Amino acid sequence: MELSDRQLKIMQAIIKTYLETGEPVGSRTISKYSDLNLSSATIRNEMSDLEEMGYIVQPHTSAGRIPTDKGYRLYVDTMMEDKVQEVENMKSELMEKADKMETLFKSVAKLLANKTNYASMVSGPRYKSKKVKFIQLSEVDSNHLLTIVVLDGNVVKNQMIKIHEPVSSENVAKLNFVLNTALNGLDVSEVNIAVIQSIKSQVNEHGGIVDSVLEVIANALTEDDDFEVYTSGTTNILKYPELTDKDNIVDLLDTFEERTLITQWKESDVQNDGDENHAIQVYIGNETKLDSMKDCSLVTATYRIGDGVYGKIGIVGPKRMDYEKVVATLQSLMKELDDIFKEKN
């Protein structure tokens, strides 16, 4: 069942009005607001049809209509206008903070929350496959050995190991050589028993230390929980009364505190990228698959720092969020992030 041209226009009028006011919108409002020049009675008839088709509902008899998820989906997919966001000084603001990835992501989150007035979530980068690029052991003092592992993409992991036996500096050098020769270029699946045996056979002393080091490396390669998530503007969602039911709000805030959304982000493979600019996706209400988010929408974008190194940025707001603005903001932000990552290499 196709929607007529007029029905589309009415839908657009309903949604736009509702996005602004948050109140159910009635036939009379539309008949005045839009340039259709139709009486409220005509609008009423059309609205009745639109309701039957599932695009709008009444909260109760004798109230105006509000869009359903399906209605929002229609809007987002087919009638959203491309808004060009003034790019202004986001980039310069971010560059200041870009010396460390961590602070960069934190300020991205904060910036987005401020610009949009919704809540934001930024995930740190994940790595599709992690390979060892460089290993270094250093004797920090007689009791401590520092293990440094650099992975593909120049991710640095370090961990202090407590040692009970002193190690001579020649042995440290030897360990470094053996470890680098044996492990460089390998990913986790390639570090098997044979490789480990080979390392151990070349280092006849300090078996315990080798074990510790290998453990650190294994952690560096497998660990997924260093996958940080930065949030900001959580309280912005309290500004929207439709989200402020005592019961729901706790769940919603918990979803943020627990970073539950990332579960989903891991699942959603970044498959259909490349075709679109930055794979901006909109999840409306239950499309998020999270019960606590049933009255919210989530807009996500994927950034990529290098090959197979990517992360997600998300904005959470009420279903009646200003999708145009959010999408435009994300789009221009992504461009700037691209630049920043390029400069940082």
Added chain:
Amino acid sequence: MELSDRQLKIMQAIIKTYLETGEPVGSRTISKYSDLNLSSATIRNEMSDLEEMGYIVQPHTSAGRIPTDKGYRLYVDTMMEDKVQEVENMKSELMEKADKMETLFKSVAKLLANKTNYASMVSGPRYKSKKVKFIQLSEVDSNHLLTIVVLDGNVVKNQMIKIHEPVSSENVAKLNFVLNTALNGLDVSEVNIAVIQSIKSQVNEHGGIVDSVLEVIANALTEDDDFEVYTSGTTNILKYPELTDKDNIVDLLDTFEERTLITQWKESDVQNDGDENHAIQVYIGNETKLDSMKDCSLVTATYRIGDGVYGKIGIVGPKRMDYEKVVATLQSLMKELDDIFKEKN
């Protein structure tokens, strides 16, 4: 004006009842509840006096009384009973997560929030004076040099430096030697122009790289914003209706998101420690100096990992929080943390 014995008993009865119920408590309740065997009329007279002295107030005429900050203070300072907290398996729970400081603090925060049903905040360690213990430059690939700085207390900082000119491995070794010789044992105030000049004079090439490295080291020594704060159970405060005034709750949650409390933590020098177990301090209402916290109380404890390396743990709840339980929980937690830090050394 000293309080009589009877007045103290009445205060205690009022506060204990109020802690449980959160409702203003009336004279009749006290006359039944407490073992004073006094009629409600007598209690009323005493209450009237206590109100005049500023220990309790009525929210309105014809309501019961609730404690003022002064009243709570009296309770916390002089009438709280030492509750011994069953220590059970907190430690074993924590040890699992203790391989990395970061995850340890995260789980401490979570554990506290769960155990107490209030919100918790844990600050990562700070260092009274930071000294360079060990420096290492490593050539990771032809474009990148990894700078590693280990500070006193085995805090590791690392940063990747992008280089434009290739550096020979002899030069890297030389740089390492010069830097370590010149800087080890120094704190930020001691790295002055003379030291820098001395380094530069010993390394005639790669002036740009030396600059970058010195910048990294300077950052490592001065940076204070890597002072992480972990929070948990923020939504627990929504369980207490007296904190749920729409206006105030946003400020309060923002205080958490922004980690505003740390400002205060920095100021409050850890001076009067050592005398008390773990310097557990209770801030009631406005004693926190934060307007958003005026209806809350904050209980903090100081942990110390080593000499001059310390951090804070805090619990935030309504003013009528179960101080005995919170203090006891913190106390036993601190003991366990001591053990954990000792083991980790």
Added chain:
DNA sequence: GTTAGCACTCTAATTAAAAGAGTGCTAACA
């Protein structure tokens, strides 16, 4: 196909009344 008009429905706001809790005060009592 469009529109005016009207009865009907449901919510939200307003008002009124009643119930409840607790105090302060007075007067009596030990």
Added chain:
DNA sequence: TGTTAGCACTCTTTTAATTAGAGTGCTAAC
């Protein structure tokens, strides 16, 4: 002199009832 019973009074909370408002659906006319 300290304690207590009793009662009038105050203020909040709860409940109920009424009203006003918004918006629809339907019918009949254009």
